[in-house]
Amino acid sequence: LGDEAMASWLNLVPGQSVAVWYPDDVYYHERILLWRCSDDLWMILTPDGDMYVEDLRCAGGDGPTKMKIKGVDFTYWSRVGGRAYKFREHPTAEDFRAHVRAAREELEGEPGYDASWLPTHVMDQKGALVDASAFLGTALVRRRIVRKGPLGSGAPPAPEGKLWLSAEHFGDRTIGDIVDVNPSTDFAFGGQVAQEDEGGDARTLYLDFDNQGTRYKSWKTLVQECKDFTYSDWPHEGPATTMHMIKAMERQGGDPKGWLEIWCLIEALWLGGTFDQLNLPVLSSFETLSRRVAAIVEAYSQGPSSAPDWSSARLITGYKGPEDIVMPQLKTWVARRGKEEADLHQARNRVKELRRGTQVADEGADAVADGSLPAGARPKPKAKGPLHVPRYLFLYLSWSYARPSELLRCCIACLVAPSARVTEYWSLVLNPEESGNPSKVGEYDDSGLVQGAGNRPLWDFEYSDFLSCFNQVQKRGRWKSHKSVARYEKSGRLAMNFNSLGFYLMDLFAGSGGVAKAVRKLGFTAKEWDLLWGAKFDLVKPEVLKRVRSDIRSGYVLGAMLAPPCLSFSAARDRASAIRTAEYPWGVPDFYLKQKDRNSLHEGNRLFESVIQVIRWLDDLSLPWILEHPRSSKCWLLPPVQALLKSSHTFVVHTDMCQWGTRWKRPTTLLTGNVDSQNLQRLHRLCHGHSGVCSRTSSTHFVLSGLAPGQVPWTQVSHEHPKKLCDALAFALTAVYHVDPPAQPLRTRPFGKWLGRL
Secondary structure: HHHHHHHHHHHHOOOEEEEEOOOOOOEEEEEEEEEEEOOOOOEEEEEOOEEEEEEOOOOOOOOOEEEEEEEEEEEEEHHHHOEEEEEOOOOOOOHHHHHHHHHHHOOOOOOOOOOOOOOOOEEEEOOEEEEHHHHHHHHOOOOOOOOOOOOOOOOOOOOOOOEEOOOEOOOOOOOOEOOOOOOOOEOOOOOOOOOOOHHHHEEEEEOOOOOOOOOOOOHHHHHHHOOOOOOOOOOOOOOHHHHHHHHHHHHHHHHHHHHOOOHHHHHHHHHHHHHHOOOOHHHHHHHHHHHHHHHHHHHHHOOOOOOOOOHHHHHOOOOOHHHHOOOOOHHHHHHHHHHHHHHHHHHHHHHHHHHHHHHHHHHHHHHHHHHOOOOOOOOOOOOOOOOHHHHHHHHHHHHOOOOOOHHHHEEEHHHHEEEEEEOOOOOOEEEEOOOOOOOOOOOOOOOOOOOOOOEEEOOOOEEEEEEHHHHHHHHOOOOOOHHHHHHHHHHHEEEHHHOOOOOEEEEEOOEEEEEEHHHHHHOOOEEOOHHHHHOHHHHOOHHHHHHHHHHHHHHEEEEEEEEEHHHOOOOHHHHHOOOOOOOOOOOOOOOHHHHHHHHHHHHHHHHHHHHHHHHHHHHHOOOEEEEEEEOOOOOHHHHHHHHOOOOOEEEEEEHHHHOOOOOOOOOOEEEEEEEOHHHHHHOOOOOOOOOOOOOOOOOEEOOOEEEOOOOOOOHHOOOOOOOHHHHHHHHHHHHHHOOOOOOOOOEEEOOOOOOOOO
16 A cells, blocks of 8 residues: 555544455445454444454455545545445444444454554544544443443542532532542442432433433333233323333334434334433323324234224223213214105105195296286297207216216215316215115215305206116217126237336246236236356346336336346255354354365355345335345345344245146245235145145155256256146236226127237
8 A cells, every 4th residue: 555545544533435446246335334453454344234253354254455535535436437336325333333233243353353443533424524422422432331231430520610410409418519529438330329219200301411411311221111011090001011112113213213213203212212201101191102103003904004004093092082081872863853854855855846746836927917928929948958968978987987876966065166276177976964864885075166045956867767868879989788888998008008118027037928918918017137058137236226227217117027046045945054043144254164165155145146236226215126036045134134034014925836836846935015905815835744745735845956857956856836826926016007907808799719908
């Protein structure tokens, strides 16, 4: 290294981004420095979320051979000197502090770790150097030893010019009072300042402060200190939930801010624990917040994000609304009485209709007698039928799809004008609740507005008049029935135009292309990628991935099927030597491996990095995708895959290949994203046989060992999906684009074959 390069290398600080180059790779890798282990070793963070110690001397071996410092050797990643695998988004300040804490804990056991080293500055997200103490806070200097640890030495006396101040209320002291401390008798690290008072206030905890004197208690400490009590006058029904929820949050996400960051409810819960330092489980107000959070989580776990299911929210929250003022028996009586009045109102309207003919003659006679009309003139009766029937047909056929009897019962008040705050379309209220006439399925209501009295009938004709006019329309249109309307749709031309636009479904790692063939049978276009067809289809290569990303972001891709080969992720691979474990899903440390195993591990990692990248691009546009791998595969342990398994837009389906027609069982897991769960039910087929016997054929499962005809391993043959499974996968991936078929197929002349729509 030159003098300038050596100076830059020695002045590395936490938070700084560097680009490293490995001799067996084809692009740079971004690394974020977390903490220095020794002069030449740093704990680093990778774009995949991994943390490990890296040798930055660029001496080769297992470490990089080249390193460039962002902001020193280059400013923009486009100028780094080649392709780069970098962070999609840099960690937030809070995430970076958490990574620093974790890095320091891991380094405690590292040989040669310089525990006395503390940085004066760190680099923030914007690339600016900031004071390390102010930025890292408690992640830099721990305020106290864990209380259950061994006792340390006595507290040191206050330095020259400094004073000890009381941090809590105890005895005759209040917060901020100057106190004299005897190091030998008063305080010791790890000791307890005051004995716990069993008869004290259960609502509050002892106050804690951070290293800068700011009132703060970490969420982990809060959970450890909280206690739950029961009270006979507890206002909530059912079990208390706050203690369970705060413990679950601490174990799964650290603290509520990292678990559900944007919710106001979580903000209140977090401040109540970390700042107010309250014993949350015994407070009724926080029980209300906890139940509201539980109701939201339950709603979004039971339904899709676009339509959460709130059916259990009222019971979970114990909600009591204004409507509870009304006695249930009174509601029943009102509904019954309302139906009686509606029936009476309809009977009166029918009587008025019968009397209308005589009223017209009486009104004409009165007009002649008053001189308002010339002798011999007769008032014209109101036009009936033809002018209103087209409106009725428009609503019936093209707009509402309501039953004829429902439309005929509508009044003017049932037609609702657009509202700027509700909808931009005209609305029609069918079966209004005040009429007392529900639909055939027992439903009420919608809305309406038009000139005229609200109780005036919207139509001036009966059902017989409608049938007469509709029969004439059928004759002019040469329709044989209502279903004939569907036969006039130009479905063939629509499908032709759709395919000409270039939309297609991706079959990645396609093998023989079984899923792509099934997609084409459904009338869609499909394209296959697999290394078997040459380097242009190698999904590990950056230029191939670039083309895939371009197609996805251009809107031409309808979805993707991903079935990567097992390679080093196979559980059968462990028979020789285990190169992946639950602790090291990306691979055990290199010094345990042979060169052949290193190559296999590296190839598998690059393959799944490409898979995860493609899935992220598909998720950006909410496009459907399915990832297939054996149930015992180590790929399900990878952190990015674990994050997908916990995501709200994904579903997991288990299936066994023997249920799709193969002789072998081969338990398989399908991870799906942006696919409706109803379209995945057909994929769930499990073998319920015992002792190696298939529940479908009652025969013993074929063991995948040895070579198949053609000297091909049986394990490789089993990777090909059965035809029935390919059909089910193709249907699930394209279900959102399907067009409903007509109610009946059309028999054509003279061939007499049945035609269906694509």
